Amino acid sequence: xxxxxxxxxxxxxxxxxxxxxxxxxxxxxxxxxxxxxxxxxxxxxxxxxxxxxxxxxxxxxxxxxxxxxxxxxxxxxxxxxxxxxxxxxxxxxxxxxxxxxxxxxxxxxxxxxxxxxxxxxxxxxxxxxxxx
Numbered sequence: 001x002x003x004x005x006x007x008x009x010x011x012x013x014x015x016x017x018x019x020x021x022x023x024x025x026x027x028x029x030x031x032x033x034x035x036x037x038x039x040x041x042x043x044x045x046x047x048x049x050x051x052x053x054x055x056x057x058x059x060x061x062x063x064x065x066x067x068x069x070x071x072x073x074x075x076x077x078x079x080x081x082x083x084x085x086x087x088x089x090x091x092x093x094x095x096x097x098x099x100x101x102x103x104x105x106x107x108x109x110x111x112x113x114x115x116x117x118x119x120x121x122x123x124x125x126x127x128x129x130x131x132x
Contacts, residue, residue, distance in 0.1 A: 012056070018129075020059065022052050022124050023053040023062075026046075026048045026052060027045070027049050029045040030043070030046045030066070030070075039074055043067070046066055046067050046105070047104035048118075049066070050063045050067070050104055050106075051105075051118070054101075054105070055097075057090070060090040060099065061087065061090045063090075063105060064086045064105060067079070067086070067105060067106065068084065085111065089111060100114040101114050101117060102115035102116055102117040
């Protein structure tokens with residue numbers, strides 16, 4: 001039997017709600033770069049999106065989906081394969097807290113490797129965790 005801790009569930013839902021606008025902003029920056037033909041900066045914005053949203057299952061899955069689409073558009077075979085694996089992991093492991101903090105989500109980084117979180121992103125995450 002699975003016991004659901006309602007306080008923990010509320011905390012997770014609140015974080016997801018508070019981080020979403022920041023994830024959306026970074027995602028829009030990726031889309032704008034892509035429209036300009038700047039594929040590398042577009043992917044860098046997706047990586048920032050990943051770090052911001054990886055504690056939320058919905059956002060984590062969504063960013064890996066966008067990374068997969070980016071990889072397919074640019075015919076990056078290694079990245080396509082890596083994103084399939086990461087998409088599955090995001091969908092099945094995030095809810096259990098099995099995410100490596102700071103990982104940028106691209107296939108150039110091991111899926112379980114922790115990385116330093118850039119200061120601006122760390123501040124945004126901290127604020128999203130403390131908002132009600």
